[in-house]
Structure formats: structure tokens, C-alpha cells
């Protein structure tokens with residue numbers, strides 16, 4: 001089982017020819033509400049990739065709360081640990097311009113009220129093969145969960161902020177993209193950032209978008225997992241799909257080479273479809289895609 005202790009946001013996405021300046025009103029062409037948040041996305045990715053998943057977090061008492069819970073439930077995620085707090089749910093207000101550029105405002109809402117895990121949450125975490133954490137909850141809550149977790153902690157350091165030693169000391173595996181790796185270490189070359197980060201965590205993956213992913217561990221292993229070449233439709237949530245799938249394969253006892261292939265294959269499937277959680281592949285689709293790569297799957 002995998003537990004995710006993280007955020008659930010409703011993404012409010014408005015499409016416009018050009019984003020308005022301050023004081024200006026423009027007409028949009030389309031509007032969508034899409035359940036998101038890095039925590040909920042990773043939970044859905046892991047559930048669709050075949051794991052039993054429990055989600056611990058909070059939604060508000062507004063209309064978005066039940067919709068966010070339903071998105072998790074529909075994916076088969078256990079939401080007994082999802083609290084309802086008075087006030088608004090977390091939202092991401094996204095303006096997408098015709099050229100594809102976007103601006104985003106995140107308001108934490110209920111996510112901002114989450115403190116450390118309860119005793120009941122800790123029982124669930126103790127029965128898990130991995131605890132997935134991101135940084136869209138208050139840092140004190142994330143640190144409290146990491147420090148108390150009997151299960152191995154997999155951390156996605158996004159949105160990137162300064163990482164306390166107390167947090168990194170409790171992390172088994174850090175998964176970040178190249179921009180986060182550079183921001184944390186001050187080193188723009190991913191291989192160098194990887195070596196620097198391995199002084200702080202025992203195992204690390206740096207994702208490089210269409211260039212694939214680098215892996216390193218303190219026992220001296222270094223691997224490169226190429227991205228699966230595909231026709232890209234929408235890369236939204238590629239990273240969350242990658243982390244969710246990687247956690248599933250790792251929890252099943254697969255070694256780095258295998259869990260990286262599983263994650264890269266899942267992420268490659270997701271970028272071929274539009275959307276966030278709806279683009280995340282199901283287990284049989286990942287297995288089929290792996291079978292279709294016989295040379296790399298002895």
C-alpha cells in the first residue's frame with residue numbers, strides 16, 4: 001500500500017487570447033474546472049498504476065470539497081484520511097494564453113490548515129510500503145509526517161523552497177525535476193546537482209522531461225533512463241504520473257532499472273493524452289506498453 005500525505009486543489013483554468021493586465025478585463029474562450037494538486041495527482045497516478053492507495057489531506061466545506069473527494073474516490077483511492085475543514089478548498093487559478101504560456105495563482109485554502117498526521121494517519125502510514133510527500137502543505141506538516149513515518153519517504157520538492165535538514169534526513173528517495181535540482185543546489189548541470197544532492201539523501205531521481213531521468217544512490221549506482229519517444233499532446237502532470245508509478249514499482253520490490261522504466265513508460269503514456277489525472281495510464285496499459293518494448297524488457 002502507498003500513502004500520500006498531500007494537497008488537493010481545484011484547478012480553475014481560463015483560456016484567453018492574451019492575459020489581462022492589472023485593471024483590464026478580457027473575454028476568455030473557454031473555462032474548465034479540473035481536480036488537481038500534486039498530492040491528489042500522485043495518489044491518482046499510483047492508484048491507476050495498480051497500487052492500493054490512501055490519501056491524507058484536507059478539502060474545504062465549499063462545493064469543490066466533494067468534487068475533489070469524488071475525483072480520488074473514482075480512481076479507487078481510499079479517502080478516509082481526507083478531512084473537511086470549514087472554509088474554502090485549495091485552488092489553482094490558471095490563465096492559459098493562446099500561445100500556451102500561463103500564469104498561476106495558488107491559494108492553499110484547506111491545504112494550509114493541515115498540521116502533522118494524526119495517530120490514525122500514522123497507523124495507515126505504518127502499514128504502507130511508501131509515504132509520498134510534496135511541498136504544497138505547510139512545511140511543518142510535511143516535516144512532521146516525514147520524521148514520524150515508519151514507511152520509506154519519497155519526496156517531490158515542489159514548489160521548491162529551502163529544504164530543512166530535518167526533512168531531508170527523513171527522506172529515502174528524492175524525485176525532482178532538473179529545475180528543482182538546480183534551485184536546491186545552485187548547480188545548473190543535472191549530473192553535478194545529482195552528486196551534490198546525494199550528500200543529503202540516500203537515493204535520488206532527477207527528471208529531465210523528454211531527455212529522460214537520472215538516478216543515483218549512495219551505494220555508487222548511477223543510471224540514466226531515457227524517455228520513451230512519443231508524440232506529445234500535453235505534458236501536464238507528467239512529473240506526478242512518473243512519481244506515482246515509480247512508487248508503485250518500487251513498493252513491488254523492483255530495482256532502480258526496472259522502476260525507472262516503469263515510471264518512464266507510464267509518464268510517456270500520459271503525455272500522449274490531454275488532461276491531468278484523466279491522462280494517467282492504467283496498470284494494464286503500462287504493462288502492455290512495457291511488453292511492446294521487448295528489447296529493453298528481457
Ligand code: ATP
Nearest residue numbers: 177207208209210212213227237238239264267268
Ligand atoms: P510536470 O511539471 O510537467 O508535471 P516535471 O517537470 O515534474 O513535469 P519532467 O521532467 O518534465 O517532470 O517529466 C517527468 C518524466 O516524464 C520524464 O523523466 C520522462 O520520463 C517523462 N516525460 C516528460 N516529457 C516527456 C516527453 N515529451 N516524452 C516522453 N516522456 C516524457
